[in-house]
Amino acid sequence: MRYILILIIGFGFCTAAVADTIKAKVNGMVCGFCATGIEKTFKAQPEVKTVNVDLQKKLVTIQTKEGQTIDDAKLKKLIGNAGYSVVAVAREK
Amino acid sequence: MNTKTFLTLLFATFAVVVAGEAKPLSYVDGTMVMQENDETGHTISLDYTFTPTEAFGLYIKQEENGKDIFMLTPELNTLLKRWNLPDGQGNIFNMSGAGVANYRGNNQPALWTAFLADYESRRLFFSYEPRFVWDGNIEKSVWQRARIGIAPYLANYNDLNTWIMFQVDHHPAKHDHFVATPLIRFFYKTYLFEVGYSSNQHIMVNWTMQF
Numbered sequence: 001m002r003y004i005l006i007l008i009i010g011f012g013f014c015t016a017a018v019a020d021t022i023k024a025k026v027n028g029m030v031c032g033f034c035a036t037g038i039e040k041t042f043k044a045q046p047e048v049k050t051v052n053v054d055l056q057k058k059l060v061t062i063q064t065k066e067g068q069t070i071d072d073a074k075l076k077k078l079i080g081n082a083g084y085s086v087v088a089v090a091r092e093k
Numbered sequence: 094m095n096t097k098t099f100l101t102l103l104f105a106t107f108a109v110v111v112a113g114e115a116k117p118l119s120y121v122d123g124t125m126v127m128q129e130n131d132e133t134g135h136t137i138s139l140d141y142t143f144t145p146t147e148a149f150g151l152y153i154k155q156e157e158n159g160k161d162i163f164m165l166t167p168e169l170n171t172l173l174k175r176w177n178l179p180d181g182q183g184n185i186f187n188m189s190g191a192g193v194a195n196y197r198g199n200n201q202p203a204l205w206t207a208f209l210a211d212y213e214s215r216r217l218f219f220s221y222e223p224r225f226v227w228d229g230n231i232e233k234s235v236w237q238r239a240r241i242g243i244a245p246y247l248a249n250y251n252d253l254n255t256w257i258m259f260q261v262d263h264h265p266a267k268h269d270h271f272v273a274t275p276l277i278r279f280f281y282k283t284y285l286f287e288v289g290y291s292s293n294q295h296i297m298v299n300w301t302m303q304f
Contacts, residue, residue, distance in 0.1 A: 028177025030213050032282045033303060035250040037120030044122075055215065055249050058179070081145045082120050085177040 018093045019049065020064040025088040026079055029058055037082040045070065045078070117170035117188050117209065118148045119303045125150075126302050132158050132272055132295035133236075133264065138168065146172040152190050158293070159267040160232055164203050166192025181214035194228035201229025218242035218256060234266035242278065254280045260289070269293040 029035065035053035038060055042051040047068040052061045060079065064070060070078075076086045119125045119142045129136040134157040140150030152168040155161070168190035176183040186209040194203035207224035224236040242258035256278035263271055274297055276289025283304065289297035 026177075027179055028175070028182040030182050030215050032250055032254060032280055033116070033119065033285075034182075036283045036303060037123065040120060040123065053250050056247070083118075083145060083172075083175065083177075087179075 019066045020062075020069045021092040022062045022064070022070060022075065023090045023092075024060045024062070024075060024079060024086050026058055026060050026084045027087050028084040029053065029055055029060075031055070034082075034084065038079060038084065041078050041082045116184065116211070117186050118142050118146070118172055121145055123303055125304075127300075129297075129299045131274070131289075131297040131299070132269070132291045132293050133262070133267065134158070134161075140168070140170060152192075158269060158295075159264075160196055162228055162231055163195045164192065164205075164228065165194075166190030166203055166205065181212060181217075183210075183212045185210050194231055196228070196231045199231060201231050203228045215247050216244050218244075218258065232266055234264065236266075237263040250282070252281075254278075258287075258289075 026038075029038070035055060038053055039051050042048045042060075042062055047064045047070050048062055049065045050063045053059075054061070062070065062075075072089055075089060079086050117140065119140075121142055121144065123142045125140050125142070125148070127136075127138050127140075134155050136152070136154045138150055138152045140148040142148040148170040150168050150170070152164070152166050154164045156164070168188060170186060170188045172184060172186055174185045187206065188209065189206040191202075191204050194201050203226070205224065205226040207222055209220060209222045211218070211220035218241065220238075220240045222238045224238070226232070226234045226236070238260065240258055240260045242256045244254065244256050246255070248254040258276045258278055260274040260276060261271065262274070272291050272293050274289045274291040276287050276297055278285065278287045280286070283302060285299075285301040287297065287299040291297060
């Protein structure tokens with residue numbers, strides 16, 4: 001029983017320490033002004049560690065801080081507020 | 094120092110510090126300064142974007158090539174419709190202002206409104222803007238401006254972007270009703286700079302900064 005408890009707690013710590021890498025495919029991003037808007041919006045979020053915009057691949061890549069994440073609804077809202085549309089989201093731990 | 098001299102100095106000071114023909118909105122909490130110097134005169138606007146579809150700011154214009162009207166108005170820029178497409182973006186904006194116009198000491202209420210429709214991909218650019226201006230008993234005018242542009246290479250976010258553009262203006266209130274201006278646009282991240290030379294032999298220098 002004690003082993004199982006330690007295992008669960010240990011697993012919990014491991015999970016909490018993992019950061020998310022979120023890749024969002026975005027429509028409408030065509031210029032540097034677009035990229036800056038998205039960058040500044042995400043950099044202002046406490047969960048975000050880094051953000052990268054690739055105009056060629058139409059991809060916004062967000063790395064969150066350890067143990068934190070941004071759910072799809074918030075992601076779409078933030079990119080929507082910056083003026084663009086999310087068409088697909090992929091996540092990596 | 095009279096009001097006009099003060100405002101002219103204020104305008105000139107801004108003109109030296111700041112400079113574009115870009116979208117009239119940035120991102121929420123973003124501030125944008127745009128300045129245009131062309132055959133119609135000198136314009137400066139300073140706007141703060143407070144919602145995803147609205148920006149509020151100040152618009153100042155010193156006109157040339159006709160009546161030398163000075164105009165100062167607060168302005169509201171509104172994104173009416175946006176199409177986010179896989180390879181581009183289309184927009185319709187409205188920009189409107191209400192304030193004061195001055196011509197040879199005659200102060201008049203001033204109202205203006207403009208619609209800007211544009212489509213931009215990483216390779217092509219098109220825009221059309223009709224503008225309606227009412228300066229009390231000084232002048233009432235309608236302006237039109239259309240632009241096409243092509244990017245000779247596809248640049249990414251951290252690269253210098255270059256555009257070759259062609260602009261046509263129609264402004265019946267000016268001496269030269271139709272004016273064509275070939276120009277080149279550069280932008281890097283949040284800095285945009287344009288330089289051109291018009292068919293009525295005026296140099297165009299525009300610039301925009303976002304911060």
